[in-house]
Every structure is written in C-alpha cells, then in structure tokens.
Amino acid sequence: MSALLEVSGISKSFDGFKAINNLSFSINAVELRAVIGPNGAGKTTFMDIVTGKTTPDDGEVRFGENGRSLLKMNEAQIARAGIGRKFQRPTVFEDQTVADNLTMALKADRNPFAVLGWRPSRKSQARVLALADEVGLSAQLTRRAGELSHGQKQWLEIGMLLASAPRLLLVDEPAAGMTLAEREQTTTLLCKLAETRAVVVVEHDMDFVRRLNCKVTVLHQGSVLAEGSLDHVTRNPNVIDVYLGR
Numbered sequence: 001m002s003a004l005l006e007v008s009g010i011s012k013s014f015d016g017f018k019a020i021n022n023l024s025f026s027i028n029a030v031e032l033r034a035v036i037g038p039n040g041a042g043k044t045t046f047m048d049i050v051t052g053k054t055t056p057d058d059g060e061v062r063f064g065e066n067g068r069s070l071l072k073m074n075e076a077q078i079a080r081a082g083i084g085r086k087f088q089r090p091t092v093f094e095d096q097t098v099a100d101n102l103t104m105a106l107k108a109d110r111n112p113f114a115v116l117g118w119r120p121s122r123k124s125q126a127r128v129l130a131l132a133d134e135v136g137l138s139a140q141l142t143r144r145a146g147e148l149s150h151g152q153k154q155w156l157e158i159g160m161l162l163a164s165a166p167r168l169l170l171v172d173e174p175a176a177g178m179t180l181a182e183r184e185q186t187t188t189l190l191c192k193l194a195e196t197r198a199v200v201v202v203e204h205d206m207d208f209v210r211r212l213n214c215k216v217t218v219l220h221q222g223s224v225l226a227e228g229s230l231d232h233v234t235r236n237p238n239v240i241d242v243y244l245g246r
C-alpha cells in the first residue's frame with residue numbers, strides 16, 4: 001500500500017519549545033488512523049502543519065502519488081489538493097437548512113469564477129441527497145441546522161467537507177460532547193468513510209478509539225512514541241508511563 005501522506009523529520013518550535021520534534025510517519029491512501037497522546041503532545045500542531053496553518057522549521061510533508069510538497073502550498077491550495085479538516089466545534093450555518101448547508105459546500109468547492117451566477121443543477125441536487133445519505137441526514141434535509149443535535153451538526157459538517165471529495169480527512173475529537181448512540185453512529189460513519197479515503201482521527205476518548213478498531217499512533221513531546229493496534233500500544237510501558245498511567 002503506497003503512502004498518501006508522508007511526514008518526514010518535521011520539527012516546530014514555539015519560543016524555543018519543541019512542540020514537534022523530528023516527527024515522521026505516513027498514512028496510506030485508504031486507511032483509518034487514530035492519533036492519541038497526552039495534552040501538549042503536538043497533535044494539533046501536526047494537523048496545523050499538514051493543513052498549512054503552521055510552517056515547520058525543518059522536515060518535509062508530501063502528499064499524493066507524486067509526493068507533492070505541502071510546505072510550498074497555502075491553506076486554500078492544500079484544501080483544494082484534497083485535505084479536509086474537521087475541527088472539534090461544528091461550524092455549520094445554523095439558520096440554513098441541512099440541504100442549503102450542503103449546497104453551499106458544493107458551491108464553495110468551485111473556483112471563484114464558476115461560483116458567479118451558479119445555480120443548483122439537477123446534478124448538484126442529486127449530490128446533496130447523496131451527501132446527506134452518506135452522513136445519515138437524509139431525513140433532516142429540510143430542518144434548520146440550528147435545530148440539529150450536536151452529533152447531527154458534526155455529521156453535517158463532515159458532509160460539507162465531503163462535498164470537495166477529500167482524499168485525506170483530519171478529524172479532531174469527533175466524540176466530544178456526543179451521546180452514546182451518536183458516538184456509535186460516528187464510529188460507523190468514520191469507518192465507512194475510511195473504506196475509500198484516508199481518515200485521521202485525533203481523539204482522547206479511549207473507548208471511542210477502541211471502537212474504531214484501527215492502527216493507532218501515540219504522540220509524545222512531538223514525536224511518535226508507539227504505533228500499532230490499540231492493544232499493542234496500550235501494553236507499551238512508555239505509553240502507560242506518559243499517557244495511560246497518569
């Protein structure tokens with residue numbers, strides 16, 4: 001399996017403090033990966049670097065078959081290249097319906113000139129239905145996003161990200177604030193999405209990570225401390241020492 005994302009020897013200091021320290025790892029084109037680690041381990045900074053929000057001091061980040069360097073691209077170019085990021089707090093348009101939110105996301109995926117005079121076509125309406133179906137919101141299409149539960153808003157935002165057909169989806173703490181039923185549905189959704197693309201989930205909730213049943217990367221002090229199945233990494237004495245045993 002070839003790597004879709006290759007992070008090699010990246011470091012990033014803030015005021016002399018190494019938030020990321022010679023970090024290397026790769027993500028396959030079709031895989032679900034959980035990234036865990038204690039507070040301050042560098043998980044957010046890693047996502048900031050991959051999405052172009054932060055530039056590392058050293059190292060390289062390559063994406064796609066041609067190994068294109070992401071460090072030469074800005075945030076918008078990286079998003080267009082196929083990397084979507086889901087922040088912890090959902091940012092949907094609360095006054096708009098679910099269908100309108102998805103339609104706007106489809107529209108936003110177009111170049112600025114194509115957006116001028118853009119009207120929803122039959123094809124884009126079908127795409128909205130397909131996106132709603134993919135994230136389990138078919139029955140909510142005409143509801144205002146503000147009326148949705150927290151979990152439904154998270155799924156809507158994932159649907160909006162899917163409008164631009166990302167090859168890599170970075171998802172920050174999806175389980176936070178969700179009911180048990182919503183967590184289970186989110187697990188199913190993330191596993192399904194990872195059947196056709198790469199999905200990287202940053203998560204603190206170990207029960208949720210266990211349900212994802214995927215390879216886990218443990219970060220500590222900006223480097224990879226351990227990698228493998230959840231059972232494998234949770235048996236690692238270093239992981240127990242710095243993360244689980246606290």
Ligand SMILES: Nc1ncnc2c1ncn2[C@@H]1O[C@H](COP(=O)(O)OP(=O)(O)OP(=O)(O)O)[C@@H](O)[C@H]1O
Pocket residue numbers: 014015018019037038039040041042043044045046
């Ligand atoms: N812009 C910044 N300026 C100064 N220090 C920063 C900045 N961004 C991150 N840091 C520091 O870098 C370290 C890594 O932070 P980061 O947010 O990446 O960790 P994290 O693993 O996401 O933590 P958490 O689980 O608490 O979200 C922390 O010590 C943090 O205080």
